Amino acid sequence: MSGSLATEDFEFLRRVVLDDAGLVLDPEKTYLIDRHLVPLLRRSGHASIPALLDDLRRNPRGPLRLQVVEAMTTNETSFFRDAMVFESLRSAVIPELLRTRRASRELNLWCAACSSGQEPYSVLILLREHFPELASWRIRYVVSDLSQEMLQRTRDGIYSRLEVARGLPPALLAKYFDAHGEQSFQVKPELRRALDVRCINLVADWPQLPTMDVVMIRNVMIYFEVPTKRRILQRIKSLMARDGFLFLGTAETPRLLVDDFVRANAYGCYQLCGV
Numbered sequence: 001m002s003g004s005l006a007t008e009d010f011e012f013l014r015r016v017v018l019d020d021a022g023l024v025l026d027p028e029k030t031y032l033i034d035r036h037l038v039p040l041l042r043r044s045g046h047a048s049i050p051a052l053l054d055d056l057r058r059n060p061r062g063p064l065r066l067q068v069v070e071a072m073t074t075n076e077t078s079f080f081r082d083a084m085v086f087e088s089l090r091s092a093v094i095p096e097l098l099r100t101r102r103a104s105r106e107l108n109l110w111c112a113a114c115s116s117g118q119e120p121y122s123v124l125i126l127l128r129e130h131f132p133e134l135a136s137w138r139i140r141y142v143v144s145d146l147s148q149e150m151l152q153r154t155r156d157g158i159y160s161r162l163e164v165a166r167g168l169p170p171a172l173l174a175k176y177f178d179a180h181g182e183q184s185f186q187v188k189p190e191l192r193r194a195l196d197v198r199c200i201n202l203v204a205d206w207p208q209l210p211t212m213d214v215v216m217i218r219n220v221m222i223y224f225e226v227p228t229k230r231r232i233l234q235r236i237k238s239l240m241a242r243d244g245f246l247f248l249g250t251a252e253t254p255r256l257l258v259d260d261f262v263r264a265n266a267y268g269c270y271q272l273c274g275v
């Protein structure tokens, strides 16, 4: 058990995070609890994690609950994370959609669990770089996360030197970002305006969403239990166009969870069978 965290505190926190976000706390990795909650202590003014959890127990429906759940999420991300995924978007998926949607000239994309926004901005940059013809299409790009802090970061599109050094080629930095102070960069306004940033908790009700041509839900379902993954994939299946594309993280697969998704002819990507 982590430093000072008693079994009943761990159990209480485990339940809150599971109920509210579907996230499974690994009892073997309780050191992660300190890493996630100590920064929150500084903001909330609690003297310790047990004191924070006591407060939450007394006010189970107050604003602290959301802060604790958000703090327990893992927000690791980077620009063009898993380069092969972006290569398959460039070489296979978008060319195919350009062909099949040429009559409607409409594309609907969803990046679920977008964290601080590097993933959707990487997609937008790829579209701008390689598919200028899309400028005259109607593109709806819903990007969502559970964490308000991550959504605000996505809207702001401000990244440190370290963050842009992780995956963003210098030429693309120069073309699509403005300097923001000495040490950071901000995504140009026209790219920021292209995102429809929404708070969507994958384990709660989803808002009305359009039929999606591409869904990227990467590196989040690894934290969920099997029935939760199955439910989410079912919902995505009913939301996707019959010939749409689903991208999962490299350690994730729909196999044994939902029938009908098969590997597409593109890396990291699935389609409904029979397409």
Ligand SMILES: C[S@@+](CC[C@H](N)C(=O)[O-])C[C@H]1O[C@@H](n2cnc3c(N)ncnc32)[C@H](O)[C@@H]1O
Pocket (backbone or CB within 6 Å): 020, 021, 022, 023, 073, 074, 075, 076, 077, 078, 081, 112, 113, 114, 115, 116, 119, 144, 145, 146, 147, 150, 200, 201, 202, 203, 217, 218, 219, 220, 249
């Ligand atoms: C590891 S990041 C993945 C970011 C990005 N998709 C990538 O692959 O680089 C996981 C994200 O999932 C979000 N998340 C966790 N539980 C969620 C839930 N129940 N609903 C929506 N987002 C959730 C977290 O806030 C975090 O930003």
